[in-house]
Amino acid sequence: MFPWSPEFVWDAGHLAFFGAFYSVLAAIAAVLGLGLRRAVADARAGRAHRIAWHAAFEELPARDRACRHQLTGEAPGRVCDNAFDCRRCAAHPSFEALRATHASAVPATGPAGLHLPGDRLYHRGHAFVRPEPDGTVTVGLDDLARRLVGEAEVVERPRPGMCLEEDAPALRLRAQGREVRVLSPVRGVVIGTSGEGAAVTVRVDPEGPLDTRHLLDGDEVGAWAMREIERLQALLGPRELGPALADGGELLPDLGAVIPRERVDGVLGEMFLDL
């Protein structure tokens, strides 16, 4: 096996055989070593959150990955393969250029009675961003998210001074015994948090110009909310949807009460993009 052992013979057969064997071992070791080294580099460069989000995004089925431009009808059937990061999308700027200005007057009440004020920008993971006059922003759960989690407790809230990144977990809540993580829509430094349960908000200082290209605003929001209701329908199935819609048209404030217990985990996971 080794050249120094007395039986070893340097002939074509031995050279071919051991050449192949040691090459295979080297290839396996190289992959493992390289993988380990790169993983350590990723950890040091703080890319863990981005990779975790991309991993979760890959688990989403195509119906959950509709491009924002599909929602508005600009690109029917288009599916996002960029983890909803429109800043890094090659096609997004061209879509934006083609669009007229975003409609400014957005009704505050969206489909199924959802409260969607126009002064907010929305993240696909159901967090909103409200720019404040002093240059900071407020981040919280949007109305659909609040109704989904219902009576929830905040398990993990960001500490003041902590750095948040886009698509990194900002909050962890516990609803109906299941954990839900809410992704941060913005990058910045946490100033403080307030509120309890689903009404919790986080005040963030962006420390520079706020990049909101990946967030939904204007008439996109209504179309997106409609789509989210349809997603909820798909997850619940027609027989559960009835009880979820009071008056036949408005979503209940606490959906957890009507979602069957064995489905809660899956519904929360998919709606919060936490798979």
Next chain:
Amino acid sequence: MSERLDEGLTPRGLPRAPLRRFVLWLVPWTALLGVGLYAGYRCLAYGLNETNLDNRFAFGLWIYLDLTVIALGAGAFFTGLLLYVLRKRELKAVINSAVVLGFICYSGAVAILMIDVGQPLRAWFTFWHPNVHSMLTEVTFCLTCYLVVLAFEYLPIVLRNRKLSRLPSLLLFEHQLHKLMVVFALVGAFLSFFHQGSLGGLYGVLQGRPFAFREALAVWPSTFFLFILSAAAAGPSFVLATTWIASKLSSRALVRPEVYELLGRVSGRLLVLYVLLKSVDTLVWLNHTSPQLGIHPARFYAFDPFGTWVLFAEIVALGLLPALVLTSARWRRDPRFLVPAAFLACAGVALNRFIMTVQTLALPTLPFDPFLTYLPSWQETMSFLGVVAYGVVLYSLSFRYLNLFPQERELLASEEVTHVPLVA
């Protein structure tokens, strides 16, 4: 229905049976595994006299089944090759399952081999004093390396478990390993090519056994190439068949129909090529090779139960027939033809390995030899069934706690939904 006890460990949103029902499913298989372990223990503790192997039937059930599971486990390397190197994206839907199956097949085969050899503690001798001209040396090296590769292909699937992927170190390592998976796929394909071939070469070089001996291309007898081809043909069929079984047992669609389509098509085309080359090889062997060694080919089929029907069964009934069904687009679309054809293809490979192992040893070599029979002992049978049980248990655990079938989630919703528009 209350929440499942292990809900936090199973993939989010994918329905899984209640834990109690799952444990009940595992119980008989675990019991079988226990019996198998006991049978193996007896062989290790008391010696191989616990088997019905003897000096004439030195290879028996274990070697035959080892060769069969390794041939079927070729689905792992072949699916990986088709996906990562030839970019057949549809196979993303089954690659995880194929890798788990491959790992089960190879680890099971190695476990059986450790009981089969007389001195398992000397297993490292083959590495220390290798005879590079022996086919079995090549098999040993390749199998060991390939089992390591399979373990590292299985690892990322395990690391994607819901709880484990929460640990950043494991998540990051999995991410980087996955990006380098093509290297493992290539190494795996290289190793598989050689050990599938060498397993064929095991028999083809036996100049003392004209039934098994074949003409050679350089140092490799024709069985080397035929075994690679039959394994590559049976692999996708095995993946298809096992996916279908998993689908039936879990009562849901796990892959889109076009995935079955692709697997069936690839298997069918390779099977056609295999049947062609095998027929040519058989004709050469019967008309040229064997007469040269002084044997009239009729002697090979002169003993019951190994009549010429065996040849017909292997090449036509379990070779040409499934090949024709799998290559026909019309029949492939119908699962009532596709699935049985896949099973037949797997059975054909199993029959081929049986013939090469058992019939070779049963046939007389010396003019005054009798025709020999052999039936495995309960220890041999149960230890092998123990391996099957191990496979079922490991696969069941993988199916429950890991995301073996990425398309399961999207197929689930499309089954349940009748899209009710919200508009009042």
Next chain:
Amino acid sequence: MKSPESNVRARYGMVVDLDRCNGCGACVVACAVENNVPPANGRATERTGISWLNVQRLEGAGGRAAFLPMMCQQCDTRTPCASVCPQNAVELDRSSGIVGQVPVRCLGCRYCMVACPYHARYFNWWDPQWPGTIAETLNPAVSTRTRGVVEKCNFCIQRLQAARTRHAATGGDPAVAPDYTPACVEACPAGALVFGDLGDPQSEVSQLAQSPESFRLLERLGTGAKVHYRTRRPWVRQAVADAPAPTDGRTHV
């Protein structure tokens, strides 16, 4: 391991006279005693027991019988077993032509047993037991084997080693292969077994091997066996040889 006499190129072989063998089995017993072949386990059968040398009974028409002692045929250039052993536990020793089995290196994979067409290899299916005082009769020149390894006839190579030692000690010519006698040859009362260097044209074994009555088993396989059989009885020849008697009066040695 190279023997000190590696310059010598002997080809020890044997000629078995089937017309003289009466099936007494003395050779079998002598072999077992000489080579520490363990007594059969109570559950052993003819297919699981070990006897490096065994006598086959051949039956002809009219109640005629012949006896064929079978041992390792010591194949030459194309040794089926040596080429397939994954651990190099079988070695064709060029200085003597003996195919040596190395049980201490044997893994017990039994591939060599599958490869051997002469069924000359035996596996230790049980742990060898030496009950009572049998252990005192063990031959110290031959190591005993453990369970799970293969063993076979090696032309009593321990006697060759002893002969070489004597040869060297008495100042014999190193280029000459010494004579020695394996246990079976020594024990045969009918003189049916003749042993010697097939490469020495003067030796009795060499001359017998080339006579027209001599043949090898499975000649067409081309194993180059160094055990020849001879008989003047056509029915015996027909029963065991796969090639008809040559007409030129010679067979290859």
